[in-house]
Amino acid sequence: MFDKRFRKTIREFSMLRAGDRVAIGLSGGKDSCALLQSMVQLKEKLPMELVAITINEGIKGYREKTLKTAKRECEKHGVEHVVLDFKEAADMDLDEIVRTKKDDIPCSHCGVLRRYLLNKGSREAGANKLATGHNLDDVAQTVFMNIMRNEPARLARYLEPISQSSKFIQRIRPFMRTPEKEIAVYCMVNGIELDNMDCPYAGFAFRGQVRKILNETEEKYPGTKFKILNSFIEMEDALRAKYSVDAKLESCKSCGEPCSDGVCMFCKKVKLLK
């Protein structure tokens, strides 16, 4: 059932084709490890190359364990593994950023740096697709969060950028229809180690509150998360049509990566943090 849904989602959204070179965002957590295993198994039927990319934010007491898991899973499956460090890319790791910018929500920095490195790292690894382990819960939370924050433009570009650039690696989310709990069960059945702690900065994130709301609602009204996802898929074309008019793409004056306005978010962040 798990594999069936995974493969059906890939087919439904035409996520993969033979000959793809796919970067897998591998944090070492349960979702990305399950994704790695599922992609390795799929590769037997659909010829493609895989390379795993792990982003090391440098969160002490948290990231070291999952880095070890990521390395072990890559060795187990014989998949090439690339590790990219915040410290190397931005001169600061996340712990240092949090110490420096005490009033900021850590996730606001982490997300920008992580997405930048995943895109750039995937491209430099020669990948034409980037697969992440985002599951149904993640996607439903993101949709809900963007509605609650009145950010429909972000929703418009959630599944893929509105403006195309050869420097943007197409993102795919093969687990987007798979509930997070099912991924945990898959891991337990397949001997994949489960994460057992929150990111120490997770408590600052609005997402935690949204997760709680959705999980409470799902208990009372089963199927809520699927309905949120399906509603979003129905709305997506209209959102993209509305927000594509103003979307334009340039190259960052500082690093050359694609951006919408002169200097990319990553370079703006790095300048701000120094």
Added chain:
Amino acid sequence: MIIMELILDNEKRELEYQGTIEQLLKQLKVMREEVVIKVNGELSAETTEVGSADKVEIIKVVFGG
């Protein structure tokens, strides 16, 4: 008195209980969406009935980050 062994948050305790896992989770105020259950070492659905001599493990699987 129906005593079963319960493991929650890595802590073992004994509990007087007989009923489904789903009802147990409600009683303990544990969110069903965030945990996986093992009964006597086997993964089990929330509809499973448990009671005396059962060892129930409630494993948190959803974390932030």
